[in-house]
Amino acid sequence: MADLLRLTPDGLYCEAGDFHIDPWRAVERAIVTHAHGDHARRGSRRYLCSREGAGVLRLRLGPATNVTPVEYGEARTLRGVRVSLHPAGHILGSAQVRVEYGGEVWVVTGDYKTAPDPTVRSFEPVRCHTLVTECTFGSPLYRWPDAGAEFAKINAWWRANRSAGRASILMGYSLGKAQRLLGGVDPGIGPVFLHDAVATMTDAYREAGVVLPLATPVANAPLDTDWTRALVIAPPGVEGTSWMRRFRSFSTAFASGWMALRGARRRLEADMGFVISDHVDWPALLGAVRESGAERVRPTHGFTKLVARYLREQGLDAAPLETPFGSEEEGTG
Amino acid sequence: MNRFAEAVEAYEAAPDDARRVVAWRAYFEGASDADAAAAVRWLVAPWRSRFTRGALVDEVRDRAGLPDWLFSEALRGADDTAEGLSRLLGTASGERAPDLADGLAILQGGSSLGGALHLLAALDPSARWPYFKRLLGGRLGIGIDHLAEAIAEVRSVSRVSVARWLMAGSRSAPGWSGVFEGATDAAFGPLPFARIVPYSGDGGGQVADYLWPGRRIQAVRDAEGTFCWSEDFHQVAVTSSALMSALLLLPPGTVLEGVLSPDGRDMVVVDALFEAGEDLRAFPLSLRRARLRGLVREPLRCPDLIEEAPGGLEARRAHARGLGACGLILKRADAAYGARPAWQTWRSEPVTVCAVLLYAQRGAGRYELPTFGVWSGDQPTPFAKTAQGLPESERDLIDRYVRNNAVERSGPVLAVLPEWVYEIAVEEVWPSTRHRCGLKVAKAHVVRRRPDLNPGDADTLATVRRRLGLPE
Numbered sequence: 001m002a003d004l005l006r007l008t009p010d011g012l013y014c015e016a017g018d019f020h021i022d023p024w025r026a027v028e029r030a031i032v033t034h035a036h037g038d039h040a041r042r043g044s045r046r047y048l049c050s051r052e053g054a055g056v057l058r059l060r061l062g063p064a065t066n067v068t069p070v071e072y073g074e075a076r077t078l079r080g081v082r083v084s085l086h087p088a089g090h091i092l093g094s095a096q097v098r099v100e101y102g103g104e105v106w107v108v109t110g111d112y113k114t115a116p117d118p119t120v121r122s123f124e125p126v127r128c129h130t131l132v133t134e135c136t137f138g139s140p141l142y143r144w145p146d147a148g149a150e151f152a153k154i155n156a157w158w159r160a161n162r163s164a165g166r167a168s169i170l171m172g173y174s175l176g177k178a179q180r181l182l183g184g185v186d187p188g189i190g191p192v193f194l195h196d197a198v199a200t201m202t203d204a205y206r207e208a209g210v211v212l213p214l215a216t217p218v219a220n221a222p223l224d225t226d227w228t229r230a231l232v233i234a235p236p237g238v239e240g241t242s243w244m245r246r247f248r249s250f251s252t253a254f255a256s257g258w259m260a261l262r263g264a265r266r267r268l269e270a271d272m273g274f275v276i277s278d279h280v281d282w283p284a285l286l287g288a289v290r291e292s293g294a295e296r297v298r299p300t301h302g303f304t305k306l307v308a309r310y311l312r313e314q315g316l317d318a319a320p321l322e323t324p325f326g327s328e329e330e331g332t333g
Numbered sequence: 334m335n336r337f338a339e340a341v342e343a344y345e346a347a348p349d350d351a352r353r354v355v356a357w358r359a360y361f362e363g364a365s366d367a368d369a370a371a372a373v374r375w376l377v378a379p380w381r382s383r384f385t386r387g388a389l390v391d392e393v394r395d396r397a398g399l400p401d402w403l404f405s406e407a408l409r410g411a412d413d414t415a416e417g418l419s420r421l422l423g424t425a426s427g428e429r430a431p432d433l434a435d436g437l438a439i440l441q442g443g444s445s446l447g448g449a450l451h452l453l454a455a456l457d458p459s460a461r462w463p464y465f466k467r468l469l470g471g472r473l474g475i476g477i478d479h480l481a482e483a484i485a486e487v488r489s490v491s492r493v494s495v496a497r498w499l500m501a502g503s504r505s506a507p508g509w510s511g512v513f514e515g516a517t518d519a520a521f522g523p524l525p526f527a528r529i530v531p532y533s534g535d536g537g538g539q540v541a542d543y544l545w546p547g548r549r550i551q552a553v554r555d556a557e558g559t560f561c562w563s564e565d566f567h568q569v570a571v572t573s574s575a576l577m578s579a580l581l582l583l584p585p586g587t588v589l590e591g592v593l594s595p596d597g598r599d600m601v602v603v604d605a606l607f608e609a610g611e612d613l614r615a616f617p618l619s620l621r622r623a624r625l626r627g628l629v630r631e632p633l634r635c636p637d638l639i640e641e642a643p644g645g646l647e648a649r650r651a652h653a654r655g656l657g658a659c660g661l662i663l664k665r666a667d668a669a670y671g672a673r674p675a676w677q678t679w680r681s682e683p684v685t686v687c688a689v690l691l692y693a694q695r696g697a698g699r700y701e702l703p704t705f706g707v708w709s710g711d712q713p714t715p716f717a718k719t720a721q722g723l724p725e726s727e728r729d730l731i732d733r734y735v736r737n738n739a740v741e742r743s744g745p746v747l748a749v750l751p752e753w754v755y756e757i758a759v760e761e762v763w764p765s766t767r768h769r770c771g772l773k774v775a776k777a778h779v780v781r782r783r784p785d786l787n788p789g790d791a792d793t794l795a796t797v798r799r800r801l802g803l804p805e
Contacts, residue, residue: 143424145458261412262413262462271347306407310403
């Protein structure tokens with residue numbers, strides 16, 4: 001029997017239901033796990049995503065985009081194929097896609113994390129026969145430290161900068177990571193400002209009902225703002241740009257799972273690296289595979305071969321599903 | 334033990350000297366006397382791990398509970414073995430980590446490999462790195478000057494005496510209280526260095542020394558040992574044991590001035606300031622040089638003063654490159670140390686090299702620190718990294734060019750194909766095994782871009798070496 005989902009040049013395709021999941025080319029019908037640029041691309045005729053994620057998806061793809069929002073757990077039938085979305089815990093509105101046809105169930109995780117994050121709906125394990133799981137950090141090298149401890153480090157860095165009279169520029173991807181950072185820092189230390197790209201996405205979070213501390217867009221800050229006490233949340237890539245000049249004296253930090261490794265921290269152009277990831281680490285990945293009850297696993301995006309081989313040795317039918325999601329330039333780690 | 338690792342991490346992350354010092358100050362302010370002493374001893378004292386790399390890797394492999402292939406593959410994915418082992422040992426075991434002094438006693442003392450790893454397993458994965466690094470025979474790369482400044486600030490004593498104490502610690506491993514003893518001890522200087530100014534055309538004096546590439550230092554022999562100090566009062570490491578032995582044979586109370594090669598293996602001495610407690614600085618140079626001759630032995634080198642008629646010095650300067658020197662220092666044979674007129678450097682004409690632009694490193698908002706290469710066979714080899722002499726407009730040009738034509742990115746560096754040729758003036762160069770071209774270019778500036786030349790017209794490594802008077 002042919003696979004329910006298979007890779008085509010356009011992306012992951014369900015022939016029976018005639019839809020694509022996170023296609024990288026324009027298609028007729030796209031089911032989108034979340035609004036990050038490497039998963040949600042422009043140009044498709046119709047999009048289907050979670051209700052929570054519809055706002056940020058339109059922000060990303062343009063207001064004219066034809067988006068059908070569905071509730072988590074609400075089943076749609078597309079040409080006889082039952083499709084439903086389930087929380088993935090990655091960013092606002094991120095979803096796993098459950099696809100059922102002829103008694104066979106596949107789940108595509110998209111990007112996900114199982115660790116707690118107050119700014120998103122928690123990951124819910126979904127039972128399936130075949131699991132297509134991301135494995136960005138699928139190596140035993142990656143075990144996340146407790147997020148609370150990392151946020152304590154961020155707060156300590158901010159306090160040290162404040163007493164040294166330096167602005168604290170904390171960099172993270174503008175959709176998802178930035179809001180998690182905003183929700184996790186201690187707003188009692190000083191005023192929080194947001195880069196405009198971050199502010200736009202933060203508004204979308206607030207509209208979706210996520211409670212976040214007060215923060216001012218940098219563009220709205222008065223000219224005589226005292227930046228020395230401030231925490232500024234900005235996307236990576238602002239370092240070295242003229243945008244930074246207003247802060248005069250500052251320290252920069254980058255929050256990402258990649259910061260778990262010393263070499264990555266050393267190659268970084270920022271002063272500090274904090275390990276805050278919105279992906280699963282090695283133990284969480286194995287836990288998610290176990291909880292899905294899947295007999296077949298198709299790791300994608302990351303350490304695919306390593307994860308597949310390990311799972312095969314654990315008695316599962318596992319083989320890499322290679323996709324060109326590869327580009328990490330947007331720093332979604 | 335976690336706090337010490339945090340200090341190492343903060344030190345590495347610190348973007349400037351001030352914050353490197355702050356990292357250690359924060360550690361020492363919160364450390365018990367026993368921990369502080371253990372930390373310092375471990376950082377400065379030479380220490381050989383009792384465990385081999387293979388044994389450490391195998392032991393962690395046994396504890397990691399992963400298939401062998403997966404362990405090996407993951408370890409390869411880490412940036413260094415210490416980092417890989419730190420992470421593959423798994424999350425903290427939950428046992429209480431001992432204080433640093435006790436922990437280091439276990440790592441250094443008689444415990445078994447299993448005992449050492451049991452200890453490290455109790456630490457956070459991110460806190461294990463410095464311990465694994467040293468167990469594997471690596472270095473943490475902590476500057477004694479930063480350490481000395483931090484301790485001096487915490488204990489309110491002078492930086493020089495702390496630095497001296499730290500260096501002494503490398504042999505006698507004193508306790509923390511040694512900081513105070515070192516401070517009260519009337520430690521033997523480094524002394525003020527004689528001033529050197531660029532040659533102004535006259536008044537330089539009638540004798541000369543060659544200007545050797547390297548770091549100007551004072552070697553200070555006291556009752557405890559010999560310490561080398563740079564002009565900015567940092568201690569400089571002598572890496573050759575033969576050289577160190579020769580320096581230790583000096584009588585206590587002796588201060589010499591010399592030039593230490595950048596690899597720390599070769600030293601040319603040019604002056605004696607003190608001999609066995611006797612201040613020689615008021616004596617004329619010719620006499621000091623005679624006393625110096627009697628003091629030094631191989632492999633320390635003590636060349637003769639060059640005595641020539643003025644025209645003769647000119648010729649010597651022209652030939653200096655052939656000897657590996659980069660010019661002359663003009664002195665007066667009858668002058669006291671440090672007396673006016675100051676010594677004058679009379680540099681050889683720079684050697685001009687045509688080189689191709691290979692990389693540019695990001696600086697203040699633009700890619701403006703270029704690396705130039707010369708040909709070694711048909712491969713361009715990085716040779717000099719300098720932006721000196723480039724006007725603003727040329728820096729902008731390089732920035733635009735590398736942004737639009739980058740073929741590879743490596744952190745803050747963009748690489749381009751070897752197409753643009755520049756004329757580089759090289760003043761100071763020495764052989765180096767660390768640099769791919771075999772040369773360290775210490776002083777160089779860009780003369781101009783050469784749009785009239787093709788990349789193939791740039792110099793080869795062999796012609797550059799010949800022009801610098803080095804064997805090919």
